Amino acid sequence: MPELPEVETICRALRKTLPGRKIDRIRVRDPRLRWPVDETRLQQLVLGQKVIDIDRRAKYLLIRFEQESRLVIHLGMSGRLLLLTESPPFEKHDHVIFYLDNNTELRFRDPRRFGMVDAIPPGGLETYPRFINLGVEPLAPETRSEALFEKCHNWKRPIKNLLMDGSFMVGVGNIYASESLFYAGIHPKKASNMLSKKDWANLFLSIQNVLNQAIEKGGTTLNDFVDSNGEVGYFQLSLAVYGREGQKCRRCQSLIERYVQVGRSTYFCPGCQD
């Protein structure tokens, strides 16, 4: 379940490997992802291109090429990227393969096919449909908690809904939403307009801390986040509330509770959050 920290860690791992490499061949074994893979578009915009750099926007990986076209990859919830020096037999869910000019390959594997692979033409980044409505980046230095407070101080939406709304803020999925709210001592159902400027400062700091700690952990858990099979994967984090229903809160010993909010499991500590 890659959230922002996993994607950021994968981005950093790819940044060490891919720049300078040229895409020699692209093979689409199964185009049926979240959106059908447009192979023609991939071949036109990516084939033969040399990688310059890797960026991240929300949970999208952006591989930028010399001619300013870009490869966009979203891992969905089960997507993985494999950097392979050999070419082991394909597995069932190896959907798209990028062969590089140094006899290595980048494989996109995604059992649940919630991910996506696409290409953006030069100059097309600002108008790319998936990016138009994206909210602020929680880890960008220009993002200020005061601005978040101003934007939603008269909204009645529950704060967890807001945190998970990608048009408000990107990268905070179900797990980190619960975790951040725990550390900020705020109940997931609390209406946004009930959060003071100080609450927002506290919450924003909690979000950043949770994300940054996960990124730090990602950098150390696996060797450069690429394991011996060449797999760029995910890591386990130490979770305070998520998945801990019925267990004791490590801070106040209350029992962690779970309920469904907007169709998603939500965990909180009744002693620490109100």
Add this chain to the structure above:
DNA sequence: CGGGCGGCCTGGAGGC
């Protein structure tokens, strides 16, 4: 028209 929610997809877990 903002926002809640269904559906996409598959594997793994749990029940019988």
Add this chain to the structure above:
DNA sequence: TGCCTCCAGGCCGCCC
């Protein structure tokens, strides 16, 4: 053991 149901998740798009 095998089958069936449920759940997980990000995100689009439907619809209230």
